[in-house]
Amino acid sequence: MKLSARNTLKATVKKIIPGTVNSEVILELSPGVEVTAIITKDSVESLGIAEGKTAYAVIKSTDVMLGVD
Template sequence: MQISARNTIKATVKKIIPGVVSTEVTLEIAPGVEVTSLITKSSGEKLHLTVGKQAYIVIKATDVMVAVD
């Protein structure tokens, strides 16, 4: 895989919830550390996502904010 985004994290697909238009995908980075993403239904189908499959979380953003209480 070659991609220009700097922020990629290897993960495992933990849960997939398909919808009519979009698919919710939960990926596990480490035990108890998860990221959930909404992708289009067609993208989910093209990626052949299955629970347990290795995937990458790709974060492409011009701004990343940090906040504290």
């Protein structure tokens, strides 16, 4: 995976809280250190994001996006 964003944090998906349109994805960077992203339910499904899997918090400007291998 190559990105233009310079702030990419590898993490484990700790919890997914689904909503009607968006889902809240909580990533654990290390024990007790978490970051949360709000992404569409379609993105959760298409990226195969699931609890326990590895994902990347990609921070660019004021947005936090997720990426997977």
